[in-house]
Amino acid sequence: MSKALHGHKARKRFGQNFLHDQNVISKIVASINPKPDQNIVEIGPGLGAITSEVLPLAQSMHVVELDRDLIPKLEFICDGKGTLTVHQSDALKFDFSQLADGDHSLRVIGNLPYNISTPLIFHLLENHKVVRDMHFMLQKEVVDRMAAHEKENNYGRLSVMTAYFCKVEPLFLVGPGSFNPPPKVESAIVRLTPYETLPFPAKDLKILQTVVTTAFGMRRKTLRNCLKKIISAEEIESLGINPTARAETLSVETFVNIANYIFERPAAEQS
Missing domain, CATH: 1.10.8.100 (rRNA adenine dimethylase, C-terminal domain)
Structure with a gap:
């Protein structure tokens, strides 16, 4: 991974912080538990820290990457590990339903950029009917807000709308030192599992x-x-x-x- 990192400076405008801690990567992959023939799509694969571990287990996967300069490096790192389909696109505008091959078929993963994490979560929730589960690395504060219940200080719009669509499971914390460059905040891994039948369906x-x-x-x-x-x-x-x-x-x-x-x-x- 150090060779891959050489020559690519993380871009602040893309919210890039590259994960390099192998122990953390292994824990994330174990939490995802990818299997062959699953319909896995990764948002913001960056330099492939997670992609290169998931791809051999899944055998094929899609990735959505905005930074076109990263794509050749990602393809090089993943060469020979499986079938990688790259979509050079802004995840906020990407139609995830086009990758679905049935109801609740997509497994979405990613280390989401902090600067767009909340709107991106709302965008993905709009596609909840085609998503089986989501595993995300997010700012700990965002995960805390997602998992909050009524009468808690950080309970708000994100809490309500996430809980409306999904079961929310915070999994574990990730310190700043696991990234290059280190972010100024603590991160957390969360699993979101959309309900097949909404517990409290809204008529509109x-x-x-x-x-x-x-x-x-x-x-x-x-x-x-x-x-x-x-x-x-x-x-x-x-x-x-x-x-x-x-x-x-x-x-x-x-x-x-x-x-x-x-x-x-x-x-x-x-x-």
């Missing part, structure tokens, strides 16, 4: 997203104040919810109940 996903985003838009305000343009305090109370409560006290199920009420109420009542 866009309404749910609007309710959640609006409710957390002004965290210190009550539901009565945050949501007044889309639902009245009386309607909130009719659902058995205290309108003076704050967003961080509401469960995923409660947010879905609010969204479904808004969807189902007569058109004359829609604001």
Whole structure:
């Protein structure tokens, strides 16, 4: 790996931090547990630290890489280890459903750039029906927010929408020294497993997203104040919810109940 690193400087604009700790790489690969004939796609493979270990076990995989200068190095490192299909693309704009060969067929992995990790997670959640599971290296703070439950300080929009679609399992921490260059934050590995059947299905996903985003838009305000343009305090109370409560006290199920009420109420009542 040192030869591969030579001559390529990590690019800040791409959020590049290259993983080099072999113990960590081995733990990540063991967590993924890749098998032949699985439909594996890696986001941001970089210099192939994980790719070169997963590919021989999976025999074939797709990778999505934005930095075109890395692609020849990646292909060289992975030569002879299996069939590698490279998509030179921005993962935020990439249509992951085009790689699916059935429902819940994709296994998505990656060391996600910190600067785009949250919007990228939301982009992938939109494709939840074609994804079997996701294993990501993320900033520890992001993983903590994903795994947070109601009434916890870091519970927010990311927590609610991730838990709506997926089972969230933080796996282990990764220190800055495992990367080149070392990031200024601690990292963590998380496993996200989309539900085949949603526990609390929303009748209209866009309404749910609007309710959640609006409710957390002004965290210190009550539901009565945050949501007044889309639902009245009386309607909130009719659902058995205290309108003076704050967003961080509401469960995923409660947010879905609010969204479904808004969807189902007569058109004359829609604001």
